[in-house]
Amino acid sequence: GAGVSQSPSNKVTEKGKDVELRCDPISGHTALYWYRQSLGQGLEFLIYFQGNSAPDKSGLPSDRFSAERTGGSVSTLTIQRTQQEDSAVYLCASSLVPAGGSTGELFFGEGSRLTVL
């Protein structure tokens, strides 16, 4: 596709259940990010994948959160044993990383809205 695609767009789950959120980045983009946005708040960095390098997981809030990126393309964010405070919009973005290693323009998906009851 032409843009970043995320699924599901909405997910309602019960406390304690596991959820998986998927992101299809733009083809050829080497960098992929996951952010979390609570209602009316800014973007909280979660994890960053860059090419074949080890991901930067420094933003993951607890060990219940994990993410993987298979074949340098599709990424899945998994939240185990969900809690009510996990309710938020989870945004994925991808980017080309120009020479010098700094992230250029990010292209965002529309997000996955997670509600934990």
Place this chain on the structure above:
Amino acid sequence: SQQGEEDPQALSIQEGENATMNCSYKTSINNLQWYRQNSGRGLVHLILIRSNEREKHSGRLRVTLDTSKKSSSLLITASRAADTASYFCATSGGKLIFGQGTELSVKP
């Protein structure tokens, strides 16, 4: 913690007026970017300014960067009701970290 801090948190102006939003950051950067978010939607990139640049223009947008003060400003001239959105700065020293945003309301 977030790298960028923005002010004001909220700004309300009349159509035709200029809107200025400020962003401060803490560590050295390679570039600084501004994004816009309409309610409930994904973010859209507006402009990128590199650390060796001081000012950049794009249409009605003007961005300045002062690396000595670790600050940037976004100016939207001749605002329109359609400019109503949240605006975020993001700093890149490798990965991209976002500020808390400024909520802009432009009244017709």
